[in-house]
Amino acid sequence: DTGVSQDPRHKITKRGQNVTFRCDPISEHNRLYWYRQTLGQGPEFLTYFQNEAQLEKSRLLSDRFSAERPKGSFSTLEIQRTEQGDSAMYLCASKGHQETQYFGPGTRLLVL
Amino acid sequence: QKEVEQDPGPLSVPEGAIVSLNCTYSNSAFQYFMWYRQYSRKGPELLMYTYSSGNKEDGRFTAQVDKSSKYISLFIRDSQPSDSATYLCAMSRSNDYKLSFGAGTTVTVRA
Numbered sequence: 001d002t003g004v005s006q007d008p009r010h011k012i013t014k015r016g017q018n019v020t021f022r023c024d025p026i027s028e029h030n031r032l033y034w035y036r037q038t039l040g041q042g043p044e045f046l047t048y049f050q051n052e053a054q055l056e057k058s059r060l061l062s063d064r065f066s067a068e069r070p071k072g073s074f075s076t077l078e079i080q081r082t083e084q085g086d087s088a089m090y091l092c093a094s095k096g097h098q099e100t101q102y103f104g105p106g107t108r109l110l111v112l
Numbered sequence: 113q114k115e116v117e118q119d120p121g122p123l124s125v126p127e128g129a130i131v132s133l134n135c136t137y138s139n140s141a142f143q144y145f146m147w148y149r150q151y152s153r154k155g156p157e158l159l160m161y162t163y164s165s166g167n168k169e170d171g172r173f174t175a176q177v178d179k180s181s182k183y184i185s186l187f188i189r190d191s192q193p194s195d196s197a198t199y200l201c202a203m204s205r206s207n208d209y210k211l212s213f214g215a216g217t218t219v220t221v222r223a
Contacts, residue, residue, distance in 0.1 A: 006155075
C-alpha cells in the first residue's frame with residue numbers, strides 16, 4: 001500500500017492553456033474522488049468514480065473540466081482554456097470498503 | 113449558509129495545553145464524521161473517524177459527535193509543537209460518501 005499519488009505536484013500555466021492532472025489511487029480502492037481547495041478554505045467536492053463509472057459531477061465542474069478513469073485504475077482531470085479562477089490545489093482521494101477516504105498530496109495549479 | 117461551519121481561528125496555545133476544535137452542520141443525513149490534519153501545502157491526513165453519535169479516543173486525540181445537536185468536536189491533549197497544522201472536519205452520507213468539509217482551523221502550539 002503506497003498511498004494515493006498525484007502528478008504533477010505543481011503546475012504553472014498561462015491563461016487559456018489546457019492542463020491535465022493524474023491521480024493513482026490506493027490499489028483495489030474502487031472509489032476515486034476529486035476535490036478542489038482554495039486558500040483558507042476546506043476542499044470542495046468536484047466529482048467521483050466507482051470503478052470506471054463517473055457517478056456524480058458537482059455544479060462547480062464547468063464544461064471546461066473533464067475527468068476520466070479508464071479501466072477503473074488511475075484517473076485524469078483535464079481543465080481546458082484555463083482561467084485565473086482555476087488556480088487552486090486539486091486533491092484526489094480514494095476509498096475502499098471502509099467509509100474513509102485517503103488523500104494524495106495534491107496538485108497545486110497557478111494560472112497566470 | 114454553508115453546510116458545515118468551522119471557526120477558522122487561528123488558535124494559538126502553549127505546549128501541553130488541551131486543544132479544543134469543533135464544527136456544526138445542517139444536514140441531518142450525515143452519518144460519518146472525520147477529522148483531517150493538513151500541513152501547509154500538503155494533502156489532508158485522516159486523524160479520526162466516527163460513525164454516528166458517540167466518542168472515540170486514539171492516543172492524545174478524542175473525537176465526539178452529538179447528532180442531536182449537529183455538533184462535532186476534536187480534543188488534543190498534551191499538545192506538541194508538531195501538532196501545529198490546519199484541522200479540517202469532514203462528514204458524509206452513506207450513499208455517495210462524498211465529503212463536505214469545514215473551512216479548517218489553523219492551530220499553532222508554542223514551545
